[in-house]
Amino acid sequence: MLVSNSAPHLATAITGRRHLTPLAGRDSGPGVNAVWGSINLLSGLLLLSPDRHRVPASWTNDLLAFEAGAAAFAIWMAASERLLRVNVRD
Structure with a gap:
């Protein structure tokens, strides 16, 4: 979720x-x-950093969890923008 959340903020800054x-x-500017x-x-990225005690096969589950979180966040952001229009000035 954190990595996914960084994308729109960094794009906005750029x-x-x-x-x-x-x-x-x-009023959060660039x-x-x-x-x-x-x-x-x-x-x-800190949370995703490799753990030396982790079994290599467990990355598959971590990657699935990461992708599910990114997808859930994208859906939530799209819905909140559509319904609440938090980033649009009237």
């Missing part, structure tokens, strides 16, 4: 737009999104 973050709310996206990306 394009110079605003996107909702817990750090500054609706800099805040870069920080929030980086925190998410680094945290997610």
